[in-house]
Amino acid sequence: MDFGKAAKTRQQMTPRYTWKIESGNSWYSIKIKEAWEYKDLFFLLLRRDFVAFYKQTILGPLWFFVQPIITLFVYTFVFGKIAAVSTDGLPRPLFYLPGIICWNYFAECLLKNSTVFRDNFNLFSKVYFPRIILPMSIVFSSMVRFFIQMSLFVVVLLIYYSKGLKPEINSTIALLPLLLILMAAFGQGLGLIVSALTTKYRDLSLLVNFGVQLLLFSTTVVYPLNAAPVAIRPYIGLNPMTTILETFRHAILGQGSFSFSALVQATIITICIFFIGLVLFSKVERNFVDTI
Amino acid sequence: MEQPIIKVNQISKVYQKGAIGSGTFSRDLENSVKSFYSRLTARNKDEDGELRKKKESIWSLKDVSFKLHEGDAVGIIGRNGAGKSTLLKILSRVTGPTYGSIEGRGRIASLLEVGTGFHPELSGRENIFLNGAILGMKSFEIRKNFDEIVEFSGVEDFIDTPVKRYSSGMYVRLAFAVAAHLESEILIIDEVLAVGDSAFQKKCLGKMGSISKDQGRTVLFVSHNMQSIQNLCNKSLLLNNGELIRQGKTADIIQEYLNEQETYTSLELQKNRKGDGKIKFKNLRLIDPETNQVLNQITCGKNLLIEIDFIAKEGAPIKDLEISIGFNDQFGTRQTLISNELSGQALSRPNAEIWTQRILVNKLSLALGNYSLNLFVSSKGCIHDWVMDAMPFYVEGDAYFENITMTLGSGKGNFYLDFNYL
Numbered sequence: 001m002d003f004g005k006a007a008k009t010r011q012q013m014t015p016r017y018t019w020k021i022e023s024g025n026s027w028y029s030i031k032i033k034e035a036w037e038y039k040d041l042f043f044l045l046l047r048r049d050f051v052a053f054y055k056q057t058i059l060g061p062l063w064f065f066v067q068p069i070i071t072l073f074v075y076t077f078v079f080g081k082i083a084a085v086s087t088d089g090l091p092r093p094l095f096y097l098p099g100i101i102c103w104n105y106f107a108e109c110l111l112k113n114s115t116v117f118r119d120n121f122n123l124f125s126k127v128y129f130p131r132i133i134l135p136m137s138i139v140f141s142s143m144v145r146f147f148i149q150m151s152l153f154v155v156v157l158l159i160y161y162s163k164g165l166k167p168e169i170n171s172t173i174a175l176l177p178l179l180l181i182l183m184a185a186f187g188q189g190l191g192l193i194v195s196a197l198t199t200k201y202r203d204l205s206l207l208v209n210f211g212v213q214l215l216l217f218s219t220t221v222v223y224p225l226n227a228a229p230v231a232i233r234p235y236i237g238l239n240p241m242t243t244i245l246e247t248f249r250h251a252i253l254g255q256g257s258f259s260f261s262a263l264v265q266a267t268i269i270t271i272c273i274f275f276i277g278l279v280l281f282s283k284v285e286r287n288f289v290d291t292i
Numbered sequence: 293m294e295q296p297i298i299k300v301n302q303i304s305k306v307y308q309k310g311a312i313g314s315g316t317f318s319r320d321l322e323n324s325v326k327s328f329y330s331r332l333t334a335r336n337k338d339e340d341g342e343l344r345k346k347k348e349s350i351w352s353l354k355d356v357s358f359k360l361h362e363g364d365a366v367g368i369i370g371r372n373g374a375g376k377s378t379l380l381k382i383l384s385r386v387t388g389p390t391y392g393s394i395e396g397r398g399r400i401a402s403l404l405e406v407g408t409g410f411h412p413e414l415s416g417r418e419n420i421f422l423n424g425a426i427l428g429m430k431s432f433e434i435r436k437n438f439d440e441i442v443e444f445s446g447v448e449d450f451i452d453t454p455v456k457r458y459s460s461g462m463y464v465r466l467a468f469a470v471a472a473h474l475e476s477e478i479l480i481i482d483e484v485l486a487v488g489d490s491a492f493q494k495k496c497l498g499k500m501g502s503i504s505k506d507q508g509r510t511v512l513f514v515s516h517n518m519q520s521i522q523n524l525c526n527k528s529l530l531l532n533n534g535e536l537i538r539q540g541k542t543a544d545i546i547q548e549y550l551n552e553q554e555t556y557t558s559l560e561l562q563k564n565r566k567g568d569g570k571i572k573f574k575n576l577r578l579i580d581p582e583t584n585q586v587l588n589q590i591t592c593g594k595n596l597l598i599e600i601d602f603i604a605k606e607g608a609p610i611k612d613l614e615i616s617i618g619f620n621d622q623f624g625t626r627q628t629l630i631s632n633e634l635s636g637q638a639l640s641r642p643n644a645e646i647w648t649q650r651i652l653v654n655k656l657s658l659a660l661g662n663y664s665l666n667l668f669v670s671s672k673g674c675i676h677d678w679v680m681d682a683m684p685f686y687v688e689g690d691a692y693f694e695n696i697t698m699t700l701g702s703g704k705g706n707f708y709l710d711f712n713y714l
Binding site for chain 2: 018019020021022023038040041044045047048051052055122123124125126127128129286287289290
């Protein structure tokens with residue numbers, strides 16, 4: 001009845017300011033509630049990336065398969081035939097493919113996030129929206145590619161089953177969603193750290209591409225953890241990607257080192273990196289337009 | 293008194309000169325080591341402070357405070373570099389203020405550019421949703437206004453065509469249509485009306501007027517076109533060198549702005565120039581030949597007198613001078629050229645250190661819009677002075693034909709032909 005009216009007049013009497021722009025650079029200012037208000041934008045950006053990708057290519061999603069297949073052949077030849085690196089007794093395609101696909105996803109999250117300010121400068125310098133929306137949309141639109149490539153792995157796996165490989169899938173498969181989240185968060189965290197630093201230091205971005213390539217060898221994409229010397233295994237294990245890959249191989253293929261303590265360690269490291277990334281990002285996002 | 297919808301408290305924006313763009317890690321490391329060392333060796337704090345001050349800083353905005361009320365349509369007026377764009381950027385949260393704060397209520401939508409975030413591969417329909425979301429609309433709001441947006445833009449037939457196939461006019465119309473249907477309480481617009489044909493510009497101005505007058509929403513508007521500010525805004529702010537000089541009724545502010553505009557533009561300090569400097573451009577004035585007064589509004593179709601002051605370095609007279617003035621439009625495209633080589637008139641440097649060259653333009657035929665002047669002086673293939681973007685130049689009025697009912701502008705053409713229907 002009159003409640004609405006009363007409330008309205010009260011509101012008119014003391015209209016409260018709903019936002020404030022301040023000069024201070026607060027320590028942590030990612031506004032989750034505000035970002036949630038923009039969820040429609042998030043989904044539209046996902047859609048944009050997806051549609052734009054398809055419209056620009058002739059082969060469309062087939063491209064998603066070309067890269068891992070070629071990489072697989074190279075790895076099989078170089079690390080398998082020439083260097084004869086162990087694969088934990090697994091057929092080489094089954095060993096390499098999950099590593100390649102997961103690493104692709106991680107590297108794409110990292111690299112795309114690391115250039116998010118420069119790539120979207122035009123957008124950022126013309127209109128405000130919670131900046132974190134864009135890095136988030138990158139992580140999720142890259143996930144589309146990840147799933148499509150994973151279907152390739154599933155096909156290869158089924159081929160091996162039909163040829164008589166014994167299925168070794170076990171209960172740790174329930175951890176797969178966690179692994180995906182860890183990969184995304186780790187890639188995004190590192191990417192955001194780099195993005196925050198590159199707004200000031202351009203030269204850092206040159207290092208990143210190179211660094212990602214090197215990082216590949218610090219983790220177990222091309223070799224199993226138990227093929228590494230015992231003394232340096234803990235250091236390889238420091239990279240959450242190692243644990244992620246080992247756990248994945250354990251869950252699907254029944255090989256690879258798996259332990260809960262390693263998983264907890266990887267989770268903690270990932271959370272730390274992710275939040276450092278968020279904090280640095282939120283420190284930079286306000287004024288980067290002036291410096292880039 | 294009703295509480296203001298936006299309260300701006302003493303905001304300032306400082307840019308560090310030199311520090312921008314030089315961002316390499318090694319240099320920063322060097323600087324921080326230096327300042328750390330000097331802090332160690334500095335006997336007292338003053339010395340340290342002195343060192344810091346040496347970094348040159350530019351105050352793009354200085355202690356600007358004002359309040360806006362609901363339904364206000366506010367024009368922001370000032371010369372280039374007065375801080376208009378910086379103010380809009382801070383208000384629209386693209387960048388933060390260095391000092392001060394702004395409080396307000398309701399959503400802000402800013403239109404610093406038309407079609408921000410449009411993706412060329414997506415269809416018009418998809419871009420409406422994407423652009424709307426970027427500007428802060430929810431999907432259901434866009435859906436609600438979708439038909440209206442399409443109708444306003446007039447691109448119904450192409451709504452499912454990728455926007456890369458649109459003409460630039462269609463593109464702009466669609467983009468503005470999205471922005472015009474934002475349901476935010478506060479709308480910030482930066483000179484976007486400089487694009488599109490004049491009929492559409494009129495439609496946009498009308499729409500913006502109704503946003504503030506009929507819907508009671510607040511509009512902030514930056515333009516160089518005094519006519520549209522006059523039509524649209526009830527209040528105005530006058531900025532100069534980053535400071536808010538005056539605020540008040542639009543008519544008064546515009547008058548003050550036009551009066552205060554310097555009577556000539558000094559070219560001596562212009563940095564964007566080439567040449568050996570034997571002869572240099574000093575000043576340039578645009579004058580109404582009928583009254584001999586410096587013009588504050590340049591009207592298409594009227595006569596225009598251009599006066600250029602030169603300053604020469606050495607005493608010896610120089611023969612065979614070429615003096616030319618290029619007119620570039622806002623996109624940097626050369627529209628026309630005034631040159632004594634075209635008219636075949638011989639010019640030479642008189643025996644004086646400073647002299648003036650006057651050029652009369654009969655019935656200026658440039659269409660409405662923003663131009664910049666490029667000045668060039670040379671002799672025998674030797675460039676003495678070449679000033680790029682010497683001066684912004686706005687053709688604001690149009691009296692080319694006597695009983696004018698429509699005017700040329702971007703989209704319709706860039707200059708008039710002197711024609712007659714027989």
